[in-house]
Amino acid sequence: MGALPKPTQGLVMPTLEEVAQRSGVSRSTVSRVINNDPHVSEETRQKVLQAIAELDYHPNAVARSLAAGHTQIIGLVIPTAVAMLFSDPYFPRLIQGVAAECNASDYSVMLWIGEPEYERRTIHRHLNSGLLDGIIVASAVRGDPVVSALQQSGLPFVMVGRPDDPTISYVDVDNVHGAREAVLHLLRQGYRRVATITGPLNTAAAFDRLEGYRAALQSRGIAVDENLIAEGDFTEESGVLAMRKLLPHKPDAVFCASDTMAQGAMRVIRGEGLRIPEDIAIVGYDDMPFAVNLDPPLTTVRQPIERMGQEAVKLLLDLLAHPNDGPHRLVLPTELIIRASTVRGNS
Incomplete structure (x- = not known):
């Protein structure tokens, strides 16, 4: 087999050594020029800059x-x-x-997706790579290995979602208040057997929304019926399964901890020949774009999801700039968006 052809000159990246050789200085002097060291003489600086231009050298960012x-x-x-x-x-x-927010702040984002088993095998390698200035953790469950590894690493990080540890910086919405207002709205509409489909209860968001549900009922002197509580996992299919579990207990309204689960619940209700909201009212959570186009349009709790992402970046950059400050916390408000899925006579 013959020798491989040599690459053309246009495909060869010039090196720091070549810049140093052409300009007649050391590699360290070239590095000092690239990094704008004020102690390099103007004559030397110009020689190095000329060599960089002639070789079309681009420093490794x-x-x-x-x-x-x-x-x-x-x-x-x-x-x-x-x-x-x-x-x-x-x-x-x-x-x-x-x-x-990263683009606006001249930062890049490295997206890391992984289930817990993958995290356990790779977390330390990623944290020790030196490639990241800081980390944002979204939707972690209780006991997630990422959080404990980050605490041990000393790398600045912010969570999206309330952590159990008060020393961790985070941004979240007031999930207890949002859920409470949704259930109180149902009670004001005259519904009394209000059920709920929760998210996975090892997440703070699902736990807090369940707390808001309980608080609303108790504020009106209504006992919490555990038969009217079904756990989902924020997916549409889990909404289907949970609604099937709830129907034998005759709810007249359901507060769902996500719009996707509400969509699944609505499929089951209509499949049983029941009407929304005359027979069973439905409230979701998130105010996803599809919520307004459901039949009937879905009453839901709007949370500012994009803003949570933006504010998490701002908190992290503040931690990077002021590493000795205490934990940063930001809790954003929610808004109840009332549509036809809860108002009798409007569907």
């Missing part, structure tokens, strides 16, 4: 950033299955918010 102690890269960790990432409209909106 990553290497320069590492030498300076920062990379301008933020990691966004979403500890969930890849299929969940693309089936749940929450995550694309969150990613959009993170990316928009």
